[in-house]
Amino acid sequence: MRHSSDFSPPPASASPRAAAPSPSTSAPAPRGPRGLDLWRTQLQIQRDPLHALAAVHERWGPLVRLAFGPLVFWLTNDPDAIKHVLVDNAKAYRKSRNYDGLRLALGQGLVTSEGALWRRQRRLVAPAFTPGSIVRYVPDFVTAAEEAAERWAQAGDARTDVHHDMMELTFRIVGRTLFSVELGGDSDRIGPAFEEVIRFAEARAMSLVRIPATWPTPANRRFARALAELDGLVERIVSERRARIERGEPGGHDLLAALLAARDEEGQPMDTRQLRDEVLTLIGAGHETTANALAFTLYLLSLHPEWERRVVDELASVLGDRSPTAEELARLPILERVIEESMRLLPPVWGFERQALADDVVLGHRIRRGDVVGVSTWGLHRTPHLWANPEGFDPDRFLPEARRERPRLAYLPFGAGPRICVGAGFATLEAKAILAVLLRRFRFALASGYRLVPEPLVTLRPKGGIAMDRRARS
Numbered sequence: 129m130r131h132s133s134d135f136s137p138p139p140a141s142a143s144p145r146a147a148a149p150s151p152s153t154s155a156p157a158p159r160g161p162r163g164l165d166l167w168r169t170q171l172q173i174q175r176d177p178l179h180a181l182a183a184v185h186e187r188w189g190p191l192v193r194l195a196f197g198p199l200v201f202w203l204t205n206d207p208d209a210i211k212h213v214l215v216d217n218a219k220a221y222r223k224s225r226n227y228d229g230l231r232l233a234l235g236q237g238l239v240t241s242e243g244a245l246w247r248r249q250r251r252l253v254a255p256a257f258t259p260g261s262i263v264r265y266v267p268d269f270v271t272a273a274e275e276a277a278e279r280w281a282q283a284g285d286a287r288t289d290v291h292h293d294m295m296e297l298t299f300r301i302v303g304r305t306l307f308s309v310e311l312g313g314d315s316d317r318i319g320p321a322f323e324e325v326i327r328f329a330e331a332r333a334m335s336l337v338r339i340p341a342t343w344p345t346p347a348n349r350r351f352a353r354a355l356a357e358l359d360g361l362v363e364r365i366v367s368e369r370r371a372r373i374e375r376g377e378p379g380g381h382d383l384l385a386a387l388l389a390a391r392d393e394e395g396q397p398m399d400t401r402q403l404r405d406e407v408l409t410l411i412g413a414g415h416e417t418t419a420n421a422l423a424f425t426l427y428l429l430s431l432h433p434e435w436e437r438r439v440v441d442e443l444a445s446v447l448g449d450r451s452p453t454a455e456e457l458a459r460l461p462i463l464e465r466v467i468e469e470s471m472r473l474l475p476p477v478w479g480f481e482r483q484a485l486a487d488d489v490v491l492g493h494r495i496r497r498g499d500v501v502g503v504s505t506w507g508l509h510r511t512p513h514l515w516a517n518p519e520g521f522d523p524d525r526f527l528p529e530a531r532r533e534r535p536r537l538a539y540l541p542f543g544a545g546p547r548i549c550v551g552a553g554f555a556t557l558e559a560k561a562i563l564a565v566l567l568r569r570f571r572f573a574l575a576s577g578y579r580l581v582p583e584p585l586v587t588l589r590p591k592g593g594i595a596m597d598r599r600a601r602s
C-alpha cells in the first residue's frame with residue numbers, strides 16, 4: 129500500500145548481483161530525469177505525489193527510471209510490466225522498505241509480513257474471505273447500516289461529515305463480522321489513533337533521513353501514544369473473545385476464533401504478538417479503505433445526479449421496501465459499476481511498491497536486485513491510452529464489453545497477484561450493502577463551497593472529511 133518515493137538505502141543484501149536474465153539487446157536506454165531535473169522531479173513527488181507520479185509517465189513513457197546513485201526507482205503504468213512484477217514474477221519481489229513505517233505499527237501482520245510467515249498467515253486468514261464466508265456477513269452489513277439510518281432518521285436532516293460516518297460504520301462492521309465484538313463506542317478514540325499511525329508511516333516513507341522510532345521526538349511520542357491506544361483495543365477484543373470461548377458461549381465461527389484455534393506443525397497456538405499484529409492489521413486494513421471508497425462514492429454521486437437517479441431506481445426495482453439479501457445484492461449491476469468507477473477515480477489505496485530480490489528484466493530493461501518498482505494506482509487509472517476521457521465519471525466503462533477491451537491490470541484498486549487484497553470480496557459486498565440501505569433512505573448533497581482535497585497518506589483520504597447535507601427521502 130505504498131507509493132514510489134522510498135529514498136532510503138536498499139538492504140545490504142541488495143548489492144551482490146545474481147546471474148541475471150538478459151535485457152533485450154534492442155531495448156532503448158531506460159528513460160528518466162537526470163541531474164537537476166531528477167531532484168526537481170523528486171521534490172515534486174514529495175510535494176504532490178498524485179499528480180507528479182502521473183506526470184512522469186506523460187513525459188518519460190511507461191517505465192521511468194529515477195537513479196540516486198545506487199538507489200534506483202522504477203515507476204511504471206504499463207499493465208504488462210505491472211503483471212510481470214505483481215503476478216508472473218512475484219516471487220522475485222518483496223514489499224519495499226516503504227512499508228517499514230507501517231511495520232512499526234502492524235508488526236508482522238498480513239499486510240507487512242513476508243515469506244513463510246506471510247504464507248502461513250494468509251492460509252489461516254483466507255477462509256474467512258471466501259465467497260461462501262462473506263455471504264454470511266451480509267446480515268451484519270445490512271443491520272449496521274440500518275441502525276445508522278435509524279439514528280440519522282431520529283436526528284433529522286443535518287450537515288455531516290460522511291467520511292467520519294462511514295469510518296464509524298465500517299469499524300463497527302469489522303468488529304461484528306471478524307471478531308464478534310461491539311466496537312461502536314471506540315470509534316472516536318481509535319479513528320484518530322489510526323490516523324496518527326498512518327501519518328507517521330507516511331512521513332517515514334517520504335523522508336530522506338529516518339530518525340529511530342525510539343528517540344523521544346514529538347512525532348515519535350505521538351506515535352507511541354497512538355499505538356498504546358490501539359494495543360489496548362486489541363487486548364480488549366482478544367480477551368473478550370477468549371473469555372466467551374472459555375465460557376462456551378456461542379459467538380459464531382468468526383476469524384478471531386479461527387486465529388485463536390490455529391496450531392502450527394508443533395501443535396503450538398499463535399503467539400500473543402502475532403495474534404495482536406493480525407488483529408490490528410485486519411481492523412486497520414478492513415475499515416478505513418472501505419470507508420474511503422464509500423465516502424468517495426457518495427461524493428461522486430452527488431456530482432452526478434443522473435447516476436444517483438439510476439442507482440436509486442435500480443434499488444427500488446430490485447429491493448422494493450425490503451432489506452437487501454446477498455442474492456439481491458448480486459443483482460445490482462448499476463450500483464456495482466458506480467462503486468468501481470469511484471475506485472478508479474479515487475482509489476482508496478493509491479499506489480504500491482515492490483523491491484527486487486533478484487535481477488530481473490521488465491519491458492526489456494534490467495531491474496537490479498534492490499531496485500524498487502512503484503505503481504501509482506491513481507496515475508494508472510488515468511492513463512489516457514487505457515481510459516478515454518480519464519477525468520470523466522462514467523460507470524459504463526465497467527460494462528462487460530468495455531472491460532474486455534482493456535488489459536485486466538489497467539484497473540488495480542485491490543492490487544494483483546499473491547498479495548492481492550484478501551478482503552476485496554468482503555469490501556465490495558459491504559459497500560454495496562451499505563449503499564443499498566442508505567441511498568434508498570437518504571439523499572446526500574455536497575455542502576456549498578466544499579471542495580474535495582484528496583490526501584495521499586498510506587491510503588487516499590478526503591482531507592478534512594466530506595461535508596454533505598443529508599436529507600431523508602420522502
Ligand code: HEM
Binds near residue numbers: 414415480547555
Ligand atoms: C475498498 C476497500 C479496500 C481496498 C481498496 C483495498 C486495497 C488493498 C490493496 C491495493 C492491497 C494490496 C497492497 C499491495 O499489494 O501492496 C490490499 C491488501 C490487503 N487488504 Fe485490502 N482493501 C480494501 C478492503 C479490505 C478489507 C475489508 C480487508 C479485511 C477485512 C482488507 C484486508 C487486506 C489485507 C489483510 C491485505 C494484505 C494481503 C496480503 O498481503 O496477503 N482489505 N488491500
